[in-house]
Amino acid sequence: MTELEINKGIKAICDTSNEIASFYADNNALVAKLNSVPQDELQKASDYYASRSGVIVDLRKDVLDHLKDGNKLDITMLDGLVLKHKTGKERQYRSYKNYYSIFFPIITFYGHNDIREFINGFIAEIINRLQLRGKTKHIYFDFQGPRQQGSDRFWFAIFNNKQETQSTGLQLFVDFHNGKVKYGVYKHADESYLKGPIEMFPESFKFSEMLKLFEESKQLILEDEPVKDKLLTIPLNQKHLYKISHGAFKAKGNERIRDIFKENQWIVIHENTQKGQADSFKNDLTEGDYVYITIGGNELFSIAKVKPGSWAYVPEDITNENGWIYREVEYVKSAINADTTTLKSFNEHIYPSGNSTFTEITIDKIEEANKNIFEPHFGVEFISEGASKIKSKGEFQKHPNNIILVGPPGTGKTFNSIDKAVEIITDIKGNHDDNKIVFDKLKKEGQVEFVTFHQNYSYEDFMVGIRPDIENESLRFKPYKGIFYEMAKKARENYFASLKDQPKEKSFQDVFADIVKPLTEKGEHIKIKMTSGVFYTITDISDYSIYFNKPSGDSRHTLSIDTLEEIVDGSREFTTGLGPYYNPLAELIRSKKKESNNNNNKELKKNFVLIIDEINRANISKVFGELITLLEEDKRIDAKNELRLTLPNGEKEFGIPPNLYLIGTMNTADKSIALIDIALRRRFEFIGYFPDYSKLEEGDGVFLKHINKEIYTRKKSADYLIGHAYFMTGLDTYTVIKNKVIPLLMEYFSGKTEVVEEILKNSTWDISYDIEKYDWVIQPSV
Known part of the structure; x- marks a missing residue:
């Protein structure tokens, strides 16, 4: 060609x-x-x-x-x-x-045959020129799209022939979109480019330059083979595990259909599949569940995790018939041994040869499935207890309890704190987009929280204190529980409940909500029997208070919901004043908390994560107080040197459980505030984040590398480098330099224009300061 x-x-x-x-x-x-x-x-x-x-x-x-x-x-x-x-x-x-x-x-269908003919020849030309014949596979999707619903892009990928699909490995990737051609070395797993991307209009395209980039990178493709010797442990974290068979498409003539399923990362079943299998596929299969995919009884394919979203119909052009439905998944691990010969003697539904299309692998079958299917054929074991399994005394703990992500601005510390939190809780590393979905869900469920420190942040905000009661007409104060106190409480309750053999108790909030449901839903007043035998009447509730009428008289009085919870938990006693009204309600809640739930509802251990952004912007010795001691891993509950303290509000025996994790972020360039003191520093592990030029387009990467070298030469410290994130905001490079980079440099060098001008000299941009307009002139270098 x-x-x-x-x-x-x-x-x-x-x-x-x-x-x-x-x-x-x-x-x-x-x-x-x-x-x-x-x-x-x-x-x-x-x-x-x-x-x-x-x-x-x-x-x-x-x-x-x-x-x-x-x-x-x-x-x-x-x-x-x-x-x-x-x-x-x-x-x-x-x-x-x-x-x-x-x-x-x-x-x-027919109007694009010339394009397809060209692409087939073009791919063959690349493979021949790079001497990759017999060592790679390739795939392309044209303007019909991988989902057979049309597309405005055409792309192809060349990848190692030992990879199951291009999605599982590195690719020599070429994409045609919006009138431009783009190419590079692409990694589908995290949607990143190891080399490139180079993007241009066709008038500027040079085949020799593409070949040069691919030639420099072909060794990466040749070495990109699936890892087969490492056992991957996947905690189910209260999710379910299923088998899905694509046996209806096992015939050799259906390879193209299977390729489309693989490219789209779909699992597929017909809506008329009997014995409730189709209904279960539609309704029981939920986000986060796992499936192993088999092509009938003869070939194992992959383990996958179900993505968010409902089911939908497969376009008819793919299967050539109606009624096929799909769910989107994310491939986790391809089969390392796809041959099912050793499994032919097993006929239960969970096995490839079992007479079922879609079936759950229940808890009692997981050990058997691990031994016969997952470990030998996928290099995987599933753990049924859950992702947040807490190690007992003396066991190795995979994640440190206290870490700080530290580095100069724009290096992705806050961005990566989300990934780190999700990894700690689920024990699975995913790409950031998927992690953000999981993070939002965990935050909604209370398993992860996020807070930003500032100069006015205090111990009372973080742990315990008092605040004005805005619901009361006269000035008075009420107890306040901060974000760390609440996280420690939830983690502690989960930790202790998970150690018990009996089913978990209902929470205070759940029981209280049940008791007041007639009031909140129907407006019916609630009568509470006192020890004297008479009743008082609850007439209203707010977020903080319970309004009631005494047995005699109709004057309105209030009880604090927070105080009631403390009485129920046993951390506070109330024998005088309003005690006769608090105590019978507390006793009612205690009794309902102990009522048996379903026997299978035993509490599973979970990890809880508190992210503290800009941790060094507060007076952290003051904010943490006695927590500085309790944070240490050997001082936590059930640890070798366990410590418990009395809090300033009088609460006794306060301790931090081992399943509560802290992730802080710290900007090393911010010297206007105190750095972390030695006492707290030694209780955290520090993970450094620095500029990553590979994440940027080539021109931006060269520019940023140049100015960072100049900064380091003058400051003699990496604390003041500028991170890659400044160039990943979607703004054009001119705007980033004008509105982000130069103001930061001016701050670093105390407003000395000549120093900043010197730093920017000889970069990929012509930048100078106009002393007549008192403004920066920024132009690309010719």
């Missing part, structure tokens, strides 16, 4: 991507294209669909018949046809986001 042929083919694909983008933006452009499809291509598409039928297929056939008869479409007519076929079948149309996703086959 000559350079001229390559450049011509590249331009044709880029032009097509621009054309298709116009179909997404303007239905009129799509209609005009449909009206221009040649008759021979219309006939071929009509012949293809002649023996097929389906919700979407029938609509396409109507449009094809209209066009074949020499008629023209307009928007009104197309809207009418869609409405006619969609009515009563809205669910099947839910995946089709626009008209192009419905009608793309009429345009792309």
Whole structure:
């Protein structure tokens, strides 16, 4: 293939991507294209669909018949046809986001054959030039898209032939989108580029430059083989584990269908699958559950984790029939031994040969499945107790209890604190986008909290103190429990409950909510029997207070919900004053807390994480107080040198459990505030974060590396470097330099313009200070 042929083919694909983008933006452009499809291509598409039928297929056939008869479409007519076929079948149309996703086959099935022919030749040319034949596999998806719903991009990947799919390894990746070509060495697992990406319009594309980058990187591809000798432990963390069989597509002629499932990371079942399997697939399978995927009884494929989202229909063009539904998953571990010969003698449903499509591997079967399926065939073991298993005394603890992510600004400390928190709680490393979804869910459930320290932050904010009671007409104060106190309490309750054999008690909040439900839902007053035998009446509640009427008289009085909880927990006694009203309600709550729940509802151990952003911006010795001692791992509850203290509010026996973790972030460039003192410093492990130029486009990376070298030369410290995150905000480089980098440099060097100007000299940008306008002049270097 000559350079001229390559450049011509590249331009044709880029032009097509621009054309298709116009179909997404303007239905009129799509209609005009449909009206221009040649008759021979219309006939071929009509012949293809002649023996097929389906919700979407029938609509396409109507449009094809209209066009074949020499008629023209307009928007009104197309809207009418869609409405006619969609009515009563809205669910099947839910995946089709626009008209192009419905009608793309009429345009792309035969009209894009020249592009496909070029790409096949182009991929072969790259493989031959790099001497990779027999050592790699490749895959491409054209403008029909991997989901057969149309796409405005065309991409291909070349990857190590020992990888199951390109998604599990490194790729020589080329992408055509929005009229540009982009290429580099890509890692699908975290959607990052190890080399590149290089992006340009086709007029600037040079095949030799692409080959040079790929040649420099081909050893990475050749060495990128699956790791087979390391056992991966996956805690289920109260989630479920299933088998899913794609046996209906095991025939050799269905390889293309299986490839599409793999590319989209789908698990698939037919909605008519009997014995409740399809219903279970739709309704029981939830985010975070695990599945192992087998191709019938003959081939194991991968272990996967279910992503958020509901089920949807597989487009008919993929399976050539209606009724197939999918769920999206994330591949966790490919099979290291896909051969099922040794499993043929096992016929239970959980095995590949078992007569089932979708079945749960229950807790009592996990040990057997580990021994026979997961360990020998996937290098994986599942733990049923949960991800947050706390080690008993003397056991090794995988994550340190107290860490601080430390480094100069813009290096991703806060960003990575989310990933670290999710890893501590789930014991699984995922990409950041997935971790953020998990993080938000854990935060909502109270298993992780986030707080930012500042100069006015105090012990009373963090632990215990008093605050004004804003619900009372006269000035008075009420006890306040800070974020660390509440996290320690939740972690402690979970830790102790998980050590018991009996089912967990209901929480104070749950029991209290049950008691006052008639009031909150129906407005019915609640009578509480006192020890004297008479009743007082609860008439209202707020977030903090219980309003009641005494047995005689109708004057309104209040009880504190926080005080009531302390009485229930046994950390406070109330024998005088309002004691006769607190105590019977507390006793009622205690009795209901002890009522048996389901016997299978035993509390599982969990990890809890408190993230403290900008931990050094507060007076942390004052904020932590006595916690400085309790934070140490050997001083925590059940540790060798366990310590418990009395808090300033009088609460006795306060301790920190081993399942509470602290993650702090500290900006080393912020010298306007005190650094962490030695007493606290030795109780934390410090993890450094520094600029990562590989995350940036080449020009930005070279520029940032240059100015960081100049900063280090002058400051003699890495504390003042500038992080890569400044260039990853979506702003253009000029704006970042003008509004972010230069102001930070001016702060670093006390407003000395000449020093900053010297630092920026000889970089990839021409930057100088205009003393007439008192402003910076910034231009790209020629």
